[in-house]
Amino acid sequence: MKAVIISDGDAKTELSENLKAGIVAALGAGGNDVRTVELEKDRVAPCLGCFRCATSHGAECTNKDAVSEIKRDAKRLDLTLFVTPVVFGHFSSTVKNAVDRGTFSRHWDVVIGYGSDVDEEERSTFLDLTAKHCGAADIVHPGMVDRVDVFVTTSAAESAEICDRLRQDLLAGAQS
Amino acid sequence: MKTICLINGSLRGKKASSLKLLSDIESRLPDSEYAKTTVRVKARPQGGYPPATLRQLATADALVLVFPLYSYALPGALMRLLEDYHAHATSGNEHNREAKVYAIVNCGFPRPVVFDECIRVLKNFCRRLSLDWRFAICISAGPVVVAMERVPLVNPRLKKGLKAIASDLEGGDRPPARDYFVRPVLPAPFCLVAKRWVERKMEMR
Numbered sequence: 582m583k584a585v586i587i588s589d590g591d592a593k594t595e596l597s598e599n600l601k602a603g604i605v606a607a608l609g610a611g612g613n614d615v616r617t618v619e620l621e622k623d624r625v626a627p628c629l630g631c632f633r634c635a636t637s638h639g640a641e642c643t644n645k646d647a648v649s650e651i652k653r654d655a656k657r658l659d660l661t662l663f664v665t666p667v668v669f670g671h672f673s674s675t676v677k678n679a680v681d682r683g684t685f686s687r688h689w690d691v692v693i694g695y696g697s698d699v700d701e702e703e704r705s706t707f708l709d710l711t712a713k714h715c716g717a718a719d720i721v722h723p724g725m726v727d728r729v730d731v732f733v734t735t736s737a738a739e740s741a742e743i744c745d746r747l748r749q750d751l752l753a754g755a756q757s
Numbered sequence: 758m759k760t761i762c763l764i765n766g767s768l769r770g771k772k773a774s775s776l777k778l779l780s781d782i783e784s785r786l787p788d789s790e791y792a793k794t795t796v797r798v799k800a801r802p803q804g805g806y807p808p809a810t811l812r813q814l815a816t817a818d819a820l821v822l823v824f825p826l827y828s829y830a831l832p833g834a835l836m837r838l839l840e841d842y843h844a845h846a847t848s849g850n851e852h853n854r855e856a857k858v859y860a861i862v863n864c865g866f867p868r869p870v871v872f873d874e875c876i877r878v879l880k881n882f883c884r885r886l887s888l889d890w891r892f893a894i895c896i897s898a899g900p901v902v903v904a905m906e907r908v909p910l911v912n913p914r915l916k917k918g919l920k921a922i923a924s925d926l927e928g929g930d931r932p933p934a935r936d937y938f939v940r941p942v943l944p945a946p947f948c949l950v951a952k953r954w955v956e957r958k959m960e961m962r
Contacts, residue, residue: 627834630769669881678833703881710874713829
């Protein structure tokens with residue numbers, strides 16, 4: 582399985598680093614090809630809304646940066662993992678720029694929000710917001726991913742549970 | 758005189774529907790009563806937004822955010838501005854805790870259900886900074902609605918919503934109004950065809 586982990590390099594915390602280490606261990610255990618990309622806010626351009634990706638052959642993006650590199654490989658990805666701080670129940674701007682520009686895998690996306698001070702409403706907003714990406718709203722949606730899983734972690738114990746769940750899902754996927 | 762900060766959350770420049778909506782709300786606020794400033798999001802604000810820009814937000818009596826919906830949520834560029842403003846306000850700088858906050862959101866999707874979480878994000882932002890969330894105008898099929906704005910008897914809901922912002926800015930301590938959902942004047946089969954076209958395009962990629 583070819584996977585990429587996209588995270589916010591400007592919002593590293595003990596929680597996020599432990600979480601990423603756990604994810605890499607969970608993915609690496611199955612001999613998967615895992616790439617980690619840490620995006621920095623000053624080095625990632627947002628979507629300009631020019632629609633070049635929707636209208637040009639090859640879905641080219643006007644911006645050329647780390648996100649366009651991920652996007653170029655997106656077709657070959659089996660799994661994209663977004664690891665983002667939860668900001669007002671939303672992705673951080675850096676990770677949202679990657680989402681807006683279509684770095685999803687189209688097969689399986691996992692979105693994990695983290696933050697030690699995330700309250701219940703923010704957690705719920707984040708979960709609902711992301712659940713819609715898998716088409717729950719039955720409308721025109723940009724992702725059209727076969728499967729999307731979303732989690733929020735506020736502690737090391739929750740992160741460990743998420744990594745266990747990922748490990749089990751990967752195992753189940755490999756067996757089927 | 759009240760200070761209003763109008764925030765253009767679109768990066769599409771003159772082509773943006775958000776810019777047209779922003780101009781419309783601006784024209785409804787007389788210069789004799791309001792001091793208006795406009796902040797436009799930047800594609801790459803190296804090192805963050807300058808303190809002068811953040812002070813414009815911090816000192817305003819009202820913030821009006823006008824932006825397109827990206828993936829059911831705020832565009833990354835607007836999110837960067839809100840993050841920088843939050844950092845500015847929570848790092849010892851004064852900000853107007855009574856500032857009223859409004860949003861005018863437009864998107865290409867035809868159903869209003871898509872706006873729910875975006876509004877919740879803005880409410881969370883206001884709660885974090887103790888700002889006074891008022892209401893949102895959510896516009897489905899934004900470019901179509903904006904293009905038909907001048908057509909008489911079309912989109913009365915949009916005009917009502919824009920008027921409501923102007924009226925709420927004048928008013929005192931009224932409770933927040935309900936959000937306005939502006940639906941497209943498009944028949945359902947047209948929306949279905951558009952949906953299929955987009956899906957086919959995405960599959961071809």
